[in-house]
Amino acid sequence: MRYTAPVKDMAFCLEHLAGLPDIARLPGYEDATPDTARAVLEECARFNQDVVAPLNATGDLQPSSWKDGVVTTTPGFKEAFRQFAEAGWQGLQHPVDFGGQGLPKSIAAACTEMLNSANLSFALCPLLSDGAIEALLTAGSKEQQQRYIPRLISGAWTGTMNLTEPQAGSDLALVRSRAVPQDGGGYRIFGQKIFITYGEHDMADNIVHLVLARLPDAPAGVKGISLFIVPKVLPDGRRNDVWCASIEHKLGIKASPTAVLVYGDGKGEVGEGAIGELIGEPNRGLEYMFIMMNAARYAVGMQGVALAERAYQKAAGYARDRVQSRPVDGSSAQSVAIVHHPDVRRMLMTMRALTEGARALALTAAGLHDVGRAHADPAQRAAHEAAYEFLVPIVKGFSTETSIEVASLGVQVHGGMGFIEETGAAQYYRDARILTIYEGTTAIQANDLVGRKTLRDGGTLALAFARRVQQTQERLQASGDPQAQTLAGQLGRAREAFEQTVAFVVANGKAEPNAVYAGSVPYLMLAGTLLAGWQMGQAWLAAGEMMAAEASFAQAKRTTAAFYGAHLLPRCAALRDAVLQGADSVMALPAEAF
């Protein structure tokens, strides 16, 4: 099943939901017109459909492999990465000063979706380079930026994030890696890092590791962690003392090498300890890492959308082709393609509605980010940036949790064939399973949503989103269209469930933290379900403008929005009930009862 990038839906979201026409009027983004966006999307679609997507199944069958410290990636990856970098895709959203294209995040995010739909394992390499670039832009010195960023953008080098250690996963306070200052400047890094995506590979000349480690005099906990650059190969060509001890045997994303990295084994050409340089100030490493992680979290949310889209296309293709059973309504005496059976249709519509809703929300968030970065008015910048920040854990958590649901439905649509690996549907089900875990589990996103994004401002921002939902609801009601009015009612009930949940979180966050955090993931899923539904409501309204020119697209969008309202928005009340009624029973059993 060939991947076809949903360019039309992406352009629709950018122009009608994410505010691209307004973004193109902001200083620095003048070139980012809807016409430019469409041209970029179409070029991006061609590249990913033709070059990257065909390598996806290959990567599952011929994963990256490790031998004597050397990682060999899937056949074809190296060449595809060279083409990717040469065409300028790595620099899409990065500054022109360093060789990037300087496009807004909203356009880049749509391109990220395509790359990930085409090949999730492949896409992780550029995703990590993006993170490294982001961290260097935030905290690197001018000299560090000049030395590393152009090479990361050109794809000559790639980047990694080295956070996790065996005892330090979600809990980075437990990081033990050490940085020892050297006479004459610089540092030597010692320690072991695990789960390092593309921590070793053969797709570029050098790998720029960004590593969390502790200085000798550092305080304990998260306030004693600093961030270091450790290149695999030093500027003078010597091999640095960082080694890939093994790569993991994983459930999915098998082509993406997940490395165990050992710093300071003394096996190399530099003596004992990997030579590194500090980024920014000592003991502020986690803070810088969080800036980079925020971008990565958003990108993983986009991976969820991407995987859902690919799984949907695969299932829809199978459902159109596979002939089995007569229709239940007696409309044919012959067996028909299973797309005509109501439950197959329900599954496909669920997949489609979740995917379109998650995409619309993610691109809307990217649009807020762009205004937050480029608006001339600082107050506008701050307000939009805060709105984006509010949405990041929701985009990450909701898009990835629903991608598992969508990929699982994709297997189900295929029936028995879905369970056979050659069919390909199972790969998406396996690949999707990492998305709710890496770059912060759903619980970590939900804790962020509860703590920093809701409790800190007393729910102000959360309720501001509720008011925006209410405005959409009112416009749908005012349209006079019965379908829109039904959707308005569904949105209204979901919004009230959200408001009640926000009120519960705000009222109990201090006094009953366990009660609130016991409902944090349901709260996140409620927020995501509502806000993606809000965007589907916005899409219903915007489709009206297209009804003449693009009738079938506009009609399908409205039907999908109506499906979202009827089938998915009712989940919000159930999630609210779980949060409001469910706190006591979550924590009531003694730990030894499990």
Add this chain to the structure above:
Amino acid sequence: MRYTAPVKDMAFCLEHLAGLPDIARLPGYEDATPDTARAVLEECARFNQDVVAPLNATGDLQPSSWKDGVVTTTPGFKEAFRQFAEAGWQGLQHPVDFGGQGLPKSIAAACTEMLNSANLSFALCPLLSDGAIEALLTAGSKEQQQRYIPRLISGAWTGTMNLTEPQAGSDLALVRSRAVPQDGGGYRIFGQKIFITYGEHDMADNIVHLVLARLPDAPAGVKGISLFIVPKVLPDGRRNDVWCASIEHKLGIKASPTAVLVYGDGKGEVGEGAIGELIGEPNRGLEYMFIMMNAARYAVGMQGVALAERAYQKAAGYARDRVQSRPVDGSSAQSVAIVHHPDVRRMLMTMRALTEGARALALTAAGLHDVGRAHADPAQRAAHEAAYEFLVPIVKGFSTETSIEVASLGVQVHGGMGFIEETGAAQYYRDARILTIYEGTTAIQANDLVGRKTLRDGGTLALAFARRVQQTQERLQASGDPQAQTLAGQLGRAREAFEQTVAFVVANGKAEPNAVYAGSVPYLMLAGTLLAGWQMGQAWLAAGEMMAAEASFAQAKRTTAAFYGAHLLPRCAALRDAVLQGADSVMALPAEAF
């Protein structure tokens, strides 16, 4: 992580929910006292924990393999199967006359759960033999029963079900395999069957294939299919003309060989065509197969419970051991085991509540089956049998759909380690994915629930279950306990959602079949969620009797019931809304829009 069979919970369900004390008073089941049941469960637990469970990971790493038509199973399977058969486990619920133990299904079902928790791939072989025995008991001649059943019970031979062909999956009307009558009696079978579980293996001397095929003069469609016995090795020792062309490369249950079988290649010692004998009357094959499938569907439902239990135990063990992060309520300045974190707790409680609820419902269903089989009063038999039949698609659909949710949560509890295959949590996520597909997909179960189980009697039986839920609700309310009264309210709202959905199904089934079948799976999930919750309500009440003797078990049961009420029962209203509001948008898009 060692598997520990939940004997105490099984005994609780059998004695307090499934009515085992009453069953033991029925003719033929006099030996099936609670004491006997406990002894059987404990013996079964030991066998599965010690012999079968250790082979589960082995089977995933060293799947059954195919070479030149010969299938070699995972090392250890052959020996374990011999021990299984010699200890009498295959005959547990089969008639004493044929060498079985004659125990009621309720006790046997608990043993089935243990076997499947221990090793789903291994358990499939006995499961298929059970199906063959069931079919022979239903439709076989006395001579056929005598020839095959004792050998199937002793494990000398095993059985298979040959339904699926490449063009005939859910739609058995499309079966093309042919049976050609021979001069002098008997038949020759020609055709290709796919997805045949344990269709070829080395664990027994012979394999008894039950094969759907068409006689030359048979009518088209499902009313022209007959059922044949085709042994791999004929009584005279000649190799029959049935061959394993390949086995599938699957997402999960890798140790279970899934065969492509070719009948009539002419390669063997009998000439062209596999020699077979007709079971029962011509053209009634599908009817017999459905009897056998009903038992198999129930057993697959039990597989869902089993897999969920194993995934739960694995996740709970990890959560008790893994130390990460300080508690959100500030109760410790040190990092604690993650079981103390609210969201980990929420996931574990969700896993536990779904597993216990599904088990209670499945064992209750088995109890109804036992009364339906053994009661002296024909009216009682008929009523209980009908109630069991109503529950079969619900047990199958609900237990398996929730097993995927539970296995997925199990991966999530493990964080990054869950995605690493060596950890073992991923195997359950992969294995679970077949359960909603084989023996009839969830949609097939849901169509059965809507069509034969709800529309046919105008919802009478469905509403009879609602009345039983209401009685439980009233008892909880009358208890005066606030926790019970909260649960009563939650049960009441879920029951009303069920009643409204049944009314919708009954009102629209004839005139708007697409609208009703568009909601068939949500209706099934609503029914399962409610009825498992009903059993948790019953369990809350029954726990009272145990509070003195088994305080920690009884307290944990009540807490789990309360969690079920708060977190899971609210799903019922969301599912109702999807059925009642959602029909139009399911079918509105033209097929080519997908």
